[in-house]
Amino acid sequence: MALRSHNISYSTADQADVLAFPGSNGNLTADQQRCLCNMRKAARARQDDLDHQGVGWGLPIPEALDHLLAGHTSSAAECAGNAYYCALQIIIDRNASDPYTLGAYSKPSTFFRLVDEEMRRLGVPDDLLPHGYLYGGLPAGFPHIPHSLDGYPTIGHLPLARTKPAADAYRAVLDRMDPDFRHDVQDLIEKLDFEHEEWQSATRNVDWYTQDTLFFSLICPTPPDPAGGDPAAQAPVTAETVRAAVSCACRRRRRIICGGRHGESALNRPNRRNDVPRCASLPQEPGRSQNNNHGRRLPLLGSRSGRHRGRLGQRRTHRRPRPGDTSTAPQNPSA
Template sequence: MSHNIWYSTADKADILAFLGSNGNVPANQQRRLAEMRTSAQVYQAELVRQDVDWGLPVPEALEHLIAGHTECDTEYAGNAYHAAMQIIIDQNASDPAHLGTYSRPATFFSYVGEVMQSLGVPAELLPYGFFYPTTLPGGFPYIPHSADVYPAIGHMPLAKAKPAADAYRAILDQLDPSTRYDIQELIDKLDLEHEHWVYGTEKLDWYTQDTLFLALT
């Protein structure tokens, strides 16, 4: 099975405004809330079409997050909560861009990370930690892990995009040739997002994005 990785950027505060809000958000955010609910219904309909039952419908998981809890403890509830959280992120983030398609991304980035660390890349900049973090960013509620790893939500502060890209670039020629293309793609994406972040923070008074989010499906 192939796994796709998409990324987007957002202001964490915009996402947190919906979590635990009970739907009591300003009028200008009510449209986003309505679109989240519609997206959750569409997501659930596709699960039903595929005969997938997580024991917690995605629309219900979304309402749990809006109410500020993740009380369902069925085996696959984490899958539903991750899907619902990704819907909230998507409604508050930039348009998603495709990073890559992998047959076993966790294995790939774990292996590359071990090699990178042996070559001097600091542990806090290793890609596996951004792609498969143990928790969501600070301030976000706990949600159970997906039972089969996917869907998963990765994240990194935009302030770390350039340090990570520079660290990967410094050891790129020492990596196994079979992995260099994918790491170069990651470097290019991080460079681009760093440039957008610097321009936005310096030139745009409305720009507040601070986090790169990764959607792994």
């Protein structure tokens, strides 16, 4: 059975900025209206890409965005949840920092459930286990969205105030964990540490900074089509396929990074720590410069230029210098 790759990325945002749009019914400021215009362009581009793939969800993403703005998710389409999650992710993206990748997994839910079991055995509190916040859904106060067909796309979240407690708890048990999990958990620790440090630094030093939440975007690059079916999704999960999934998730050098320029695997190209798979179903948003595709090598942790976005998606440059950092000082956001 062919195992599809699922990609997990993350960004930081202020929940209040995101919640200003769902249910607004057009009651937006001039700046918010300009931001909404960019959201509509992104929704149209995303739908055009689905149309190009021949995938029909029964609810176009631009229409799903209009439903969210009107304050309801009432479509009866079989894949309405897919469209609503895509539309909400667009709203989050336009109010959040640039996205960065957490990883690519064939069966991320299976893998992180196994990680949870291992951490729970070693004494990590349940409220800090990674599966809980990756698959825990939206924060309180966000609109109810029906589940996506096949479970993807979906959105998870973790308050930035919880990133350090989570990283500390993982670090305390890392040496006692099953070796198959250590590499991925170490990566997660580093990312949570960095997000905590950035949050603390920005809160102290940047007057406009109000971001409070780490949002996780979980997608499958090849969306399920209810008309044509998805054999990989419909096939029964056996012990053999679960072992293959965990092996694929635990050992990065064996992961097949979906959608490379020539469909190459990670074994056939240099290891790029923050590599985000290039996917036909993830087009470049019009008017938005994303630093996670188009063949460019991504900056390593600690060298994120333009790390944060301010309110309404305005790009802001805030970066705490690291030892040995010889880059120029942060630019003036108004420049």
